Amino acid sequence: MIALLRVEAIKLRRTWVWPLVALGPFGVVSLNALHYLLNRAGLVTPGAGAANWLRLLTGINSLLVPTLAVGVAIVAALVAGLEQRGRMWKALRALPLPAWQLYAAKFACALGVLAVASAACAVGTVALGVLLGLGPAVPWTAVAWEGVRPYLAAYALVALQLALSVLLRSQAVAIGAGILAFILSVAATALPRWLPWVYPALASPVAGIHPAPAPAALAALAAGWAYVAAGVALGIAGAAVGAWAFGRQDTP
Amino acid sequence: MIALTESIVETRALSRRYGTVTTVDGLNLRVPRGSIFGFLGPNGAGKTTTVRMLLGLVRPTAGTARLFGLDVRTHRRAVLRRLGALVESPSYYPHLTGHENLGILATLLGLPRRRVDDALDGVRLGAVAHRRVGAYSLGMKQRLGIAAAMLHEPELLILDEPTNGLDPAGIHEIRALLRSLPAERGVTVLVSSHLLREVEQIATHVGIIHHGVLMFQGDIDALRAQARARTVVAVDDAVAAQAALSRAGIAAALAGDDLVLPTADREAAAAANRALVLAGRSVFGLATERPTLEDLFLDLVGTGASL
Numbered sequence: 001m002i003a004l005l006r007v008e009a010i011k012l013r014r015t016w017v018w019p020l021v022a023l024g025p026f027g028v029v030s031l032n033a034l035h036y037l038l039n040r041a042g043l044v045t046p047g048a049g050a051a052n053w054l055r056l057l058t059g060i061n062s063l064l065v066p067t068l069a070v071g072v073a074i075v076a077a078l079v080a081g082l083e084q085r086g087r088m089w090k091a092l093r094a095l096p097l098p099a100w101q102l103y104a105a106k107f108a109c110a111l112g113v114l115a116v117a118s119a120a121c122a123v124g125t126v127a128l129g130v131l132l133g134l135g136p137a138v139p140w141t142a143v144a145w146e147g148v149r150p151y152l153a154a155y156a157l158v159a160l161q162l163a164l165s166v167l168l169r170s171q172a173v174a175i176g177a178g179i180l181a182f183i184l185s186v187a188a189t190a191l192p193r194w195l196p197w198v199y200p201a202l203a204s205p206v207a208g209i210h211p212a213p214a215p216a217a218l219a220a221l222a223a224g225w226a227y228v229a230a231g232v233a234l235g236i237a238g239a240a241v242g243a244w245a246f247g248r249q250d251t252p
Numbered sequence: 253m254i255a256l257t258e259s260i261v262e263t264r265a266l267s268r269r270y271g272t273v274t275t276v277d278g279l280n281l282r283v284p285r286g287s288i289f290g291f292l293g294p295n296g297a298g299k300t301t302t303v304r305m306l307l308g309l310v311r312p313t314a315g316t317a318r319l320f321g322l323d324v325r326t327h328r329r330a331v332l333r334r335l336g337a338l339v340e341s342p343s344y345y346p347h348l349t350g351h352e353n354l355g356i357l358a359t360l361l362g363l364p365r366r367r368v369d370d371a372l373d374g375v376r377l378g379a380v381a382h383r384r385v386g387a388y389s390l391g392m393k394q395r396l397g398i399a400a401a402m403l404h405e406p407e408l409l410i411l412d413e414p415t416n417g418l419d420p421a422g423i424h425e426i427r428a429l430l431r432s433l434p435a436e437r438g439v440t441v442l443v444s445s446h447l448l449r450e451v452e453q454i455a456t457h458v459g460i461i462h463h464g465v466l467m468f469q470g471d472i473d474a475l476r477a478q479a480r481a482r483t484v485v486a487v488d489d490a491v492a493a494q495a496a497l498s499r500a501g502i503a504a505a506l507a508g509d510d511l512v513l514p515t516a517d518r519e520a521a522a523a524a525n526r527a528l529v530l531a532g533r534s535v536f537g538l539a540t541e542r543p544t545l546e547d548l549f550l551d552l553v554g555t556g557a558s559l
Contacts, residue, residue: 007356014347014384082345086385091343091400094307095360096333251309 004097004105011082012113017075021117024071028063029124035059036132049135056134057146058206060125064146065201068154069185071117073178075110076161077171090251099247106166107239110158114151122147145205145224152228153203155235156196157181163242167249196234203227260285260408260440261306265315267464268301275301277464278315283442283457286434290451290472291444293461294553299444300340302461303412306442307337319408336406338414342397346386350377350396353385354403361404371399375429391422398426402439409433411443415450427454448549462553472545479548481516485524486536496531497524516540 012018036043036056043059044052083089083106092102122143129138161181164174181197188201201207203224261283268276276298283289293299304310306317308328317324319331344353354368372381375395380388385396394414401409411430415423431454433439445451451458452472459469468475487493490509497504497511502524504511513524521538528535543551 003359003362007359010352010356010359011345011348013352086344086346087341088343088345090304090309090339091357092360093309094332094337094339095357096329097360098329250311251304 008109025121049137052134069181080165093251100243103243103246118151149203150200153199153231159235159238199227199231263317267314269313287456288441290455290458298464335408336401337410338397342393344385351381375399390417467552481542483513485511488534500527
């Protein structure tokens with residue numbers, strides 16, 4: 001399994017995965033930067049360091065969640081496409097390795113790529129706040145949880161998109177599901193809370209406190225963990241089902 | 253002879269149905285250890301499906317496939333550890349170099365890195381080892397696929413149409429490589445092709461499949477023995493001559509403007525000649541012909557089949 005993970009990293013060389021990983025967080029942070037450049041007076045209250053940081057976080061969150069939904073679909077399609085492009089599945093399946101491990105390595109690869117993107121977004125958030133002069137009161141916990149919790153809550157979506165991209169020969173359904181995920185995540189607060197597509201939005205430490213953030217809202221920080229747990233549990237279960245189906249599937 | 257030899261591949265009533273179409277129908281394949289087994293048939297005869305079932309890539313709808321005496325369904329990994337395969341078109345990561353491609357397989361198989369260089373040199377890809385495979389010619393990709401199949405020095409090499417898309421020099425090269433394997437490395441080779449002439453020079457055994465059914469299998473000399481000699485009779489009016497022979501109790505088949513007697517026996521030829529002359533027909537020539545293996549192959553699979 002370790003060998004499988006090592007080769008996943010080699011396979012990503014010279015692919016579009018890394019430029020896209022950079023593009024996602026860059027888009028989220030730079031669009032917020034633009035927003036602040038145009039409306040600085042309305043967004044930054046002099047002297048209110050913590051509230052200013054929190055407002056920045058809600059701005060980041062409003063773009064991060066839909067970007068994550070689309071990013072999951074793109075990353076899943078790309079890591080699956082690596083094998084489909086050169087007809088590698090049949091060669092890998094003819095190796096003395098369990099099929100579930102091939103699938104698990106793909107799942108881990110997608111999660112790893114998305115983790116890098118989420119971390120980059122957190123770093124970019126802090127950098128933007130500092131550049132905007134929001135002061136030294138960086139809410140480290142909230143920034144870290146904004147990076148980690150929507151990402152973890154998206155595991156269920158990763159499992160779904162990976163299954164669609166690997167198990168179906170055409171990527172049309174996977175792309176359709178990615179677009180649907182984007183729409184659902186934008187409308188997250190209006191949707192039933194059990195839908196896996198709303199987990200990343202609800203797992204955020206700033207969920208529900210937009211558009212009038214107040215420091216007191218940080219008390220609600222713990223509420224999102226239920227969605228993190230649900231996302232991770234459903235993601236692992238979904239990946240297990242995907243691996244089982246992959247093992248039973250004929251290899252074209 | 254085959255019954256006395258140990259079989260490295262043995263299938264029993266192996267079948268695969270897709271919907272209502274039976275692609276492979278009750279196949280009883282025996283590949284003797286140490287042989288070069290030419291698995292022949294027209295396109296769509298069921299060769300690739302059979303190969304995929306041998307590798308456990310496709311599950312049979314009925315029957316079993318045993319390799320090294322082990323059932324592929326239940327001992328898939330133990331079987332795959334001992335064989336190397338190239339299925340249909342070669343598999344590769346186009347954005348990685350040849351060296352990186354084989355390096356990935358070496359890592360997954362737990363092999364030392366020097367095997368990668370040896371394998372690349374073995375198929376003369378050493379000079380382009382650090383170029384992206386996407387930029388390789390089809391022949392180079394095919395050779396990379398063969399190097400990948402031989403990377404872990406398997407006992408059995410299964411190559412599905414390995415010369416597809418290769419130029420004559422490439423075909424010759426792969427043929428020479430395959431020919432050397434059983435003697436030099438003790439490898440058994442199962443090579444599929446839709447062209448008999450591609451494998452007849454190297455194969456020790458052949459299996460011929462058509463519409464999913466095995467039409468012939470055995471030692472290539474046994475196939476040659478089936479290629480019975482015949483006599484071609486050139487006459488003025490083949491139809492009238494056939495009728496005349498029929499009246500004389502001699503069976504002959506029409507072959508264009510000529511008649512064909514299913515024998516090379518001189519007395520039989522003389523008798524036919526006599527009967528034709530007595531019937532007032534002109535006989536221009538009597539020639540003994542021995543069909544080539546290709547003719548025999550075409551007889552077995554029918555000339556109407558796409559070749």
